[in-house]
Amino acid sequence: MMNTFQQLAYIIATALFVFSLHWLNSPRSARRGVIAGALAMLIAVLATWIQPGIIHHGWIVLAIALGFVVGIPLSRVPLTAVPQRTALSHAFGGAAAGLVGTAKYFLWLGEGPENLTPFRMIAIIAEIILGFLTFTGSLMAAGKLQEVRWIPQRPVTYPFQNVVNIGLLVIAAGLGILLIFLPTEPWSGAVFLAIVGLSLLFGVLFIIPIGGADMPTVISILNSYAGLSAVAMGFVLDNKLLITAGALDGSSGLILSIIMCRAMNRSFANVLFGAFGKVKAVVASGEQKVYKQETVEGAAQILEQARLVVIIPGYGMAVAQAQHRIRELYDQLTKRGITVKFAIHPVAGRMPGHMNVLLAEANIPYSALMEMDDINPDMPQCDVALVVGANDVVNPAARYDKSTPIYGMPIIDADRARMVFAIKRSKNPGFAGIDNELYFKDNTFMLFGDAKAVVGELVKQLAGAGVAVH
Ligand code: NAP
Numbered sequence: 001m002m003n004t005f006q007q008l009a010y011i012i013a014t015a016l017f018v019f020s021l022h023w024l025n026s027p028r029s030a031r032r033g034v035i036a037g038a039l040a041m042l043i044a045v046l047a048t049w050i051q052p053g054i055i056h057h058g059w060i061v062l063a064i065a066l067g068f069v070v071g072i073p074l075s076r077v078p079l080t081a082v083p084q085r086t087a088l089s090h091a092f093g094g095a096a097a098g099l100v101g102t103a104k105y106f107l108w109l110g111e112g113p114e115n116l117t118p119f120r121m122i123a124i125i126a127e128i129i130l131g132f133l134t135f136t137g138s139l140m141a142a143g144k145l146q147e148v149r150w151i152p153q154r155p156v157t158y159p160f161q162n163v164v165n166i167g168l169l170v171i172a173a174g175l176g177i178l179l180i181f182l183p184t185e186p187w188s189g190a191v192f193l194a195i196v197g198l199s200l201l202f203g204v205l206f207i208i209p210i211g212g213a214d215m216p217t218v219i220s221i222l223n224s225y226a227g228l229s230a231v232a233m234g235f236v237l238d239n240k241l242l243i244t245a246g247a248l249d250g251s252s253g254l255i256l257s258i259i260m261c262r263a264m265n266r267s268f269a270n271v272l273f274g275a276f277g278k279v280k281a282v283v284a285s286g287e288q289k290v291y292k293q294e295t296v297e298g299a300a301q302i303l304e305q306a307r308l309v310v311i312i313p314g315y316g317m318a319v320a321q322a323q324h325r326i327r328e329l330y331d332q333l334t335k336r337g338i339t340v341k342f343a344i345h346p347v348a349g350r351m352p353g354h355m356n357v358l359l360a361e362a363n364i365p366y367s368a369l370m371e372m373d374d375i376n377p378d379m380p381q382c383d384v385a386l387v388v389g390a391n392d393v394v395n396p397a398a399r400y401d402k403s404t405p406i407y408g409m410p411i412i413d414a415d416r417a418r419m420v421f422a423i424k425r426s427k428n429p430g431f432a433g434i435d436n437e438l439y440f441k442d443n444t445f446m447l448f449g450d451a452k453a454v455v456g457e458l459v460k461q462l463a464g465a466g467v468a469v470h
Contacts (some may be wrong), residue, residue, distance in 0.1 A: 009047035010241040016040035017248055044241055071342045079357065080318045086207050087142035089224040094134030097229035098196070101127035104236050105192055110182060116183040123235035125176035128192075128255050129169075130229035131200045136203030138222050144207070145215045145350075165205050172198040177186060206272075211405075212273050216351055217260045221272075223253030256352065265408035289435070291427065294445035296454065299421050300461035306383035309333055309373060312343045313355045315431065316389015316424055320451035323362035324387065329455055329465045332462040334461040341367055343375040343385075343412045345393035376413045383418035387438075389451045391430025394438050406432045419442040422431035423454045 017040045023033030049060055058430045064118055070092075077085045087191065108115035143151040179188055210218055227250025234242030261268060274294050294302075303309060311330075317323060333340045348355045359369060370378075379385070387394055394414040398406040414420050415438050422439055425448065438444055447454050 003051075006047045007136065007240075012089050013040040013043040013241055014049070014244045015247055021248060021252060027356055027366065031365050040245075044245070048239070048243075053313070078221075080315070080350060083148070083216045083219055084142040087138045087145065087215075087222065090219065090222050091135050091138035093143065093226040093231060094131045094222075096131070096137060097226070097233045098128050098131030098199070100233055101131060101236060102192070102196065106169075106189070109189065113184040117173065120236060121180040121183050123232045125179060125195065127232035127236055128196055129172055129176065131226050131234065132196055132199035132205065132228060133203040134222050134225045136200045137207050138203075140204055140207035141215050141219050141222060143267070145219075149282060152208070153211075155211045158186075159204075160207055165202065168198055168202045170226040172202065180192075194286065197203075197282045197363055205376050210272065210296065211310055213339060216347075217264075217266075217271050220253050220257040220260060221268075224257065225253075227251070242444035252304065259352055259370075260347055262310070263352070263410070264406070265410060267466075269467055273342055280323070283456055288442045291442065291446045294421060294447060297458040297461055298459050299432045299445070299447055302317065302419065302421075303333060303338075303384055303386075303458070304336060306338055306464065307331075307340045308341070308378070308382050309386060309466045310341050310343050310382045310414075310417065311386045311388060312345075312348075312365055312390050312394055312414055313359070313388045314345075314348045314390025314393055315350060315354075316387070316391075316451050318349050318354060318358055320389060321456050322388060323358040323364075325452050325455040325459060326359070327362040327364055327458040330463070332459055340368060341370050341378070343372065343374060343414075344369055345372050345412050347391045347409075348390055370414055376416075379413040379416040382417040385414040385420045387414055387420060387422040388455065389424060389426070391436050392432045392434075395430070395436045397434065397437055404432070404434050406434065415444075416439055418443065421447055423451050425447065 020033045020037035020040060023029040025033075054060070074085055074088065076399070104120075105116070105124050105128075108120070114322055140151060143155055147153060167344070172195050175191050179191055179195070182188060191197045227246045229250070230246030230249060231243050232246075234240065248323065257268070257271075261271060283307060284348075292444075311326065313326070314322075322382075329339050342355075342359060346352055346353050347360075356369060359368070385394075390412075392398075392406050392409070394404060394412050396402075396411065396415045398409045398411045399405050401407055419440065420441070420443055422444060424446070439446060449457075
C-alpha cells in the first residue's frame with residue numbers, strides 16, 4: 001500500500017518537474033514553473049522519507065535543516081552571481097552522488113559479494129566518476145567566476161594538457177571496468193578510492209585550461225554531468241524518480257550548453273579545449289584609440305528627436321541594477337511618440353535570459369523585447385542605438401577579426417544605427433577582454449558613468465524638458 005502511494009507520488013513529482021521546465025520557457029509562466037519545481041522536490045523528499053525501512057529519521061531532519069541553512073543565503077545572491085551560485089549547487093549535487101555511490105559500494109562490500117552485481121557496479125562507477133569530477137570541476141568554475149584570488153582566472157595551459165586530461169579519465173574508466181569484474185578482491189577498496197581520487201583531480205584539471213569567459217557554458221555542461229550522475233544514483237538506489245529527474249537535469253543542461261555555444265558560434269570542443277581568453281593581453285595592449293564623448297543634455301536632445309530608439313542592454317545594466325531607470329526612460333520616450341525597442345542578445349549578461357528577467361522585473365512590456373535576429377534588419381533604420389553596459393555582444397570585430405576570441409559570435413548590429421550612445425563606466429574591455437571598435441566609430445558617442453546614474457540623468461533631462469510634439 002505504502003509502495004503504491006510512493007510510486008504515485010513519484011509520478012506526480014515527475015510530471016511537475018516536466019511542467020516546471022516547460023513553464024520556465026516563458027517569463028509569463030516562469031513563476032509557476034519555479035513553484036511547480038519546488039513542489040515536485042518537496043513531494044519527492046516526503047515520498048522517499050515515508051518509505052518503510054528508514055530508521056534514521058534524525059539524520060534526515062538534520063540534512064533538511066542543513067539544506068535550509070545553506071540554501072536560503074544562496075537564494076539571496078544577486079542575479080549577476082547566479083552562474084557561480086548554480087555551479088555551487090552542481091558541486092553539492094555531484095558530491096551527494098559521489099558520496100552515495102561510495103557509501104553503497106562499501107556497504108554492499110561488507111554485506112557480501114553477491115550484492116555487487118555487474119549492473120550495480122556499472123551504475124556505481126558511472127556515479128562516482130561523474131559525481132566527483134562534477135564536484136571539483138564545479139567548485140573550480142564557481143571560484144573562477146567569483147574571481148577567487150588563489151584560482152587563476154586566465155586559462156592555464158601546458159604541453160600535452162589534453163593528453164594528460166583524457167589519459168586520467170581513461171585510467172579512471174579502466175580501473176572502473178576492472179572493478180566491475182572484480183569488485184570484492186582484497187585490493188578492490190583501494191582501487192575504488194583511486195578512482196575517486198582520479199575523478200576529483202580530473203575535475204580540477206578539466207577546468208584550469210578554460211577561460212573565465214567560457215565558465216557559464218562549462219557550468220551548464222557540468223549541470224548535465226550532475227544530472228547523469230543522478231541518473232546513475234537512481235539505478236544504484238533503485239529509485240525511478242531520481243532516474244527521470246536526473247535525465248531531465250542532464251538533458252536540460254546539455255540543451256542550454258548547445259544554445260550558448262550556438263549564440264557564441266563556438267563548438268563544444270572549442271569551449272572545452274580552446275583556452276578562450278588567452279589572447280586577451282595581446283589584443284588589449286594595442287594602440288590607444290580616441291573616444292568621443294557626449295553630455296547627458298546633448299544625448300537627451302538627440303533622443304527626443306528620434307523616431308526609433310533601440311536600447312541594447314548588457315551585463316553592465318545588471319551590475320548597475322539600471323532596469324527601473326530604463327523603464328522610466330522608456331516611458332519618457334514612448335510618451336513622445338518615439339518607438340522604443342530592446343535588442344536582446346542571447347548571451348548578453350552572464351546567463352541566457354539574464355536581460356529578459358531584469359527587464360520583466362521593471363515591467364517593460366514583452367512586446368518591446370526583440371531577439372537579435374528580429375531586430376538586426378531594423379538597425380539601419382534606427383535613429384539612436386543606446387548601448388547600456390553591453391560590450392562584447394555589440395563588438396563588430398566578431399564579424400571578421402579572427403584573432404579575437406569572439407570571432408564568429410553573432411552580434412547586435414549597433415554600428416549600423418544612425419547614431420550610437422554607449423554607457424559604461426570606463427575604458428575597460430568587456431568579458432572577452434578585447435577592445436570594442438564600436439566605441440571608436442564616427443557615429444558613436446560615449447556617456448561615461450554608472451548605467452543607473454547616467455540613465456537616471458537622461459530621464460531627469462527628458463522629464464524637465466516636457467513632451468515635445470513631433
Ligand atoms: P560584457 O562584454 O561583459 O560587457 C559589460 C560591460 O558593462 C563592460 O564593458 C563594463 O564596462 C560595463 N559595466 C559594468 N558595470 C557597469 C555599470 N555599473 N554601469 C555601466 N556599465 C557597466 O557584457 P555583454 O556585452 O553583456 O556580453 C556578455 C559576455 O558574456 C559575452 O562575452 C558572452 O559571450 C559572455 N557569456 C555570456 C553567457 C550568457 O549566457 N549570457 C554565457 C557565456 C559567456 P566598464 O567596466 O567600463 O563599466
